[in-house]
Amino acid sequence: MNKPIIAPSILAADFANLQRDIDLINRSDAGWIHVDIMDGVFVPNISFGLPIVDAVRRLAQKPLDVHLMIVQPERYLEAFARAGAATITVHYEACTHLHRTLTQIRELGCRAGVALNPHTPVPLLEDVLEQIDQVLLMSVNPGFGGQTFIEHTYRKIARLKHLLTTHRLPALIEVDGGVGPDNAGRLLDAGADVLVAGTSVFKADDPMAAIRELGEYPKP
Ligand code: DX5
Numbered sequence: 186m187n188k189p190i191i192a193p194s195i196l197a198a199d200f201a202n203l204q205r206d207i208d209l210i211n212r213s214d215a216g217w218i219h220v221d222i223m224d225g226v227f228v229p230n231i232s233f234g235l236p237i238v239d240a241v242r243r244l245a246q247k248p249l250d251v252h253l254m255i256v257q258p259e260r261y262l263e264a265f266a267r268a269g270a271a272t273i274t275v276h277y278e279a280c281t282h283l284h285r286t287l288t289q290i291r292e293l294g295c296r297a298g299v300a301l302n303p304h305t306p307v308p309l310l311e312d313v314l315e316q317i318d319q320v321l322l323m324s325v326n327p328g329f330g331g332q333t334f335i336e337h338t339y340r341k342i343a344r345l346k347h348l349l350t351t352h353r354l355p356a357l358i359e360v361d362g363g364v365g366p367d368n369a370g371r372l373l374d375a376g377a378d379v380l381v382a383g384t385s386v387f388k389a390d391d392p393m394a395a396i397r398e399l400g401e402y403p404k405p
Pocket residue numbers: 194195196197219221252325326327328329330331332361362363364381382383384385
C-alpha cells in the first residue's frame with residue numbers, strides 16, 4: 186500500500202493568518218493544499234472565491250486541490266485554472282454534462298476530479314471513469330468543516346476501488362470530511378489514496394505533527 190497524500194483543507198485555517206498557515210503546510214509533509222469553494226447555493230455556506238485562491242497560489246509551494254461546491258461549475262473552470270488550480274474537482278450532482286466538463290478541465294491543463302455526495306452511488310461514474318483523475322468521496326454532507334464522519338464511506342471506497350481495479354484505471358480515491366487519526370488507517374485499508382483533513386489538522390495542538398501522523402498511516 187502506498188503512503189497517502191495528505192491534503193490539509195484551508196477551510197479550517199485562520200483566515201486572519203492565512204500566510205502563516207500556508208507556510209506551515211509548505212514546511213509539512215502535506216502533498217497538496219485542499220481549497221474549498223462554496224457558493225451558498227449548491228451548499229448552504231459561502232467560503233471564499235478567486236482572489237483568495239490566487240493569493241494562496243502565490244504563497245503555496247504545493248499543488249492546489251480545488252474542490253468546487255458550486256452550481257454550474259463549467260462557468261468558472263478557466264478562471265480557477267488561471268488562479269492556479271492543479272486539480273479541479275466538480276460535483277457529480279452539479280453537472281448536467283459531466284463528460285464535457287471533465288474534458289474541459291483536462292484541456293485547461295488541470296487534473297480532473299469528480300466529487301460524490303454521501304447519497305450518490307459510486308456506479309454512476311462508470312461511464313466517465315476514463316475522464317477522471319480522482320474521485321472525491323464526501324464523507325460528510327458538504328458545506329461545513331468539523332462534521333462527523335459518515336461510516337458508510339468505507340463501503341463506497343471499497344466499491345470504487347473494485348471498479349477502478351476491474352477497469353484498470355489509475356484514478357485516485359480522495360476522502361473528504363471528518364477525517365483524522367481515528368479513521369485514517371481504516372480509510373487507507375479500504376483503498377483511499379488522498380486524505381483531506383481540516384479540523385483534525387488546524388485545530389490540533391501541533392498541526393505539523395497532525396499532518397505528519399496522518400501521512401504515517403498505514404502503520405505496520
Ligand atoms: C466540507 C469540505 C471539506 C472540509 C473538511 O464541505 O469539503 O473539505 O474542509 O473539513 P473537516 O476535515 O473539518 O471535516
